[in-house]
Amino acid sequence: MMDKPHEGRVALITGGSRGIGQSVAVELARRGAHVVIGARTDQNETAQLVAEAGGEALALTLDISDPASVDEARTRVEADLGQVDILVNNAATFESVTWDALDFELWQRVMSVNLNGTMLMCKAFLPLMRGRDWGRVINIASASVAIASPVSIAYRASKMGIIGLTRALSATLGDEGITINAVVASLTNTAMAEAVPEAIVNDSVGRQVIHRMAEPGDIAGAVALVASDEAGWITGQSILANGGNSFSI
Numbered sequence: 001m002m003d004k005p006h007e008g009r010v011a012l013i014t015g016g017s018r019g020i021g022q023s024v025a026v027e028l029a030r031r032g033a034h035v036v037i038g039a040r041t042d043q044n045e046t047a048q049l050v051a052e053a054g055g056e057a058l059a060l061t062l063d064i065s066d067p068a069s070v071d072e073a074r075t076r077v078e079a080d081l082g083q084v085d086i087l088v089n090n091a092a093t094f095e096s097v098t099w100d101a102l103d104f105e106l107w108q109r110v111m112s113v114n115l116n117g118t119m120l121m122c123k124a125f126l127p128l129m130r131g132r133d134w135g136r137v138i139n140i141a142s143a144s145v146a147i148a149s150p151v152s153i154a155y156r157a158s159k160m161g162i163i164g165l166t167r168a169l170s171a172t173l174g175d176e177g178i179t180i181n182a183v184v185a186s187l188t189n190t191a192m193a194e195a196v197p198e199a200i201v202n203d204s205v206g207r208q209v210i211h212r213m214a215e216p217g218d219i220a221g222a223v224a225l226v227a228s229d230e231a232g233w234i235t236g237q238s239i240l241a242n243g244g245n246s247f248s249i
Contacts, residue, residue: 004032005228010081012036014064014121015091019190020140022046023216024088024223029055031224033086036077038062064091064117074124084128086227089118089162090140094192096151107154114158118165126178135178136227139166140219143186143242147207149200163238170236179235183222186242188214209244218243 011028015021017039029035029050035057037043037050043059050057058080063069077084093113095106118139129135142159144152166182173180187193187204193213205213222241225231240246 006086006224007032009033009085010036010077010083011086011088011227012038012077012084012125013088013090014038014062014117016046017041017043018046019192020185020188020216020219021088021090022049023220024090025050025057026053026055027217027220027224028086028088028227029053029057034058034081036060036081036084038064038073039091062091064089064121065112067120070117070120070124074128077125078128082128083132084125085132085134086136086138087121087125087129088138088140088223088227089121091117092140092155092158092192094152094155094195096155096195096197097153098150099153102153110154111158111161114155115161115165118162122165122169126173129178130173130176133177135173135176136231137166137169137173137178137180138223138226139163139180139182140223141166141182141184141238143184143240143245144204145184146246146248147204151197151200166238167236174235177232179226179232181226181231181234181236182238183219183226184238184240184242185219185222186214186245188216188219190216204245205243207245208242212243214241214243 011033016025016037030053047057145160
């Protein structure tokens with residue numbers, strides 16, 4: 001394998017200021033990609049880590065639930081870099097409430113980021129990828145969709161929607177050299193996991209054949225694999241990066 005297998009590629013990662021997104025940005029930079037960090041919060045730490053990994057980064061203030069913000073980001077990337085080869089839709093919001101406590105406002109807020117935001121990013125950035133015979137779209141889904149639980153109903157529904165979007169969109173992109181896959185991540189040691197009740201954490205880890213919580217780097221490795229040249233025959237799939245939590249979606 002080349003030392004820099006993603007040399008010359010431009011990779012845009014949403015939610016890139018921390019957690020899984022930050023690890024993905026650093027890993028793809030280490031593999032030679034020019035990284036675009038999209039996040040609502042400060043991207044300086046990620047940009048520094050990318051530089052330490054020998055990469056270059058463009059930092060964008062980006063709210064994926066806002067069509068105007070997405071359009072502004074697309075204009076900036078097109079002007080500065082001219083292309084996007086790898087799009088990692090990672091940004092997400094989380095709720096941990098029961099059905100009785102879930103209201104429509106919260107439901108809409110979760111959907112606007114997790115599902116609508118993924119759709120908006122694909123709509124905006126696929127035109128920079130199409131017509132070039134190569135592209136990778138990786139959507140971060142959640143292993144929680146395969147587990148019955150009385151909480152996080154909107155979150156789980158949004159992540160299942162991402163899997164459906166991934167499968168449907170693969171039919172549009174298949175003959176253009178662009179693959180689209182969902183990396184289905186198990187509970188991962190990030191700030192988001194702090195909102196998960198301890199009983200659910202213990203149950204999730206207990207179901208796995210690898211009995212520890214995932215680290216962001218575990219998920220970043222799966223993303224880098226699906227973003228590689230070698231993964232060109234894999235599309236429309238749910239790649240289970242879940243420590244053996246479940247074996248089908």
